[in-house]
Amino acid sequence: MQIRTAKIRLLILTSIAIFLSSCSISDWYNGYYAERTAIKEGQKKRDNYYNSESPQMQELRKQNDKYCTDLAAKPENRIAKDGYPNGLFNQPMFTRCMIDRGTPTYEAYVGMQQKKHNDELRAKGKRLM
Secondary structure, eight states: OHHHHHHHHHHHHHHHHHHHHHSOHHHIIIIIIHHHHHHHHHHHHHHHHHHTSOHHHHHHHHHHHHHHHHHHHSGGGSEEETTEEEEEOOHHHHHHHHHHTTOOOHHHHHHHHHHHHHHHHHHHTOOOO
């Protein structure tokens, strides 16, 4: 009778140990939760950027988006890559087109702000690159 109770206890302890080692709270918090929070924060900033534009700017963005998408998707402008017989969408051309037409994408805007920040730090002598 005691052997049977010991086997059950051993089984319970082993299963608890396996469960705790496979999904620890720190892994969940540092991985899944932190990633989800960063994604939500980025989406909120992106939405704020686009929603803060005037109606005229939003209309211009729609026109520019259509024009630049058509331009970057043309077969002669596609990026050739092995495994893709029709090529890939030319994202750099799309981004540059949007910037040149006065409606930069959120990603381009963030990049410009980061470049501006780096230039200011470089001017103060706090950054070498």
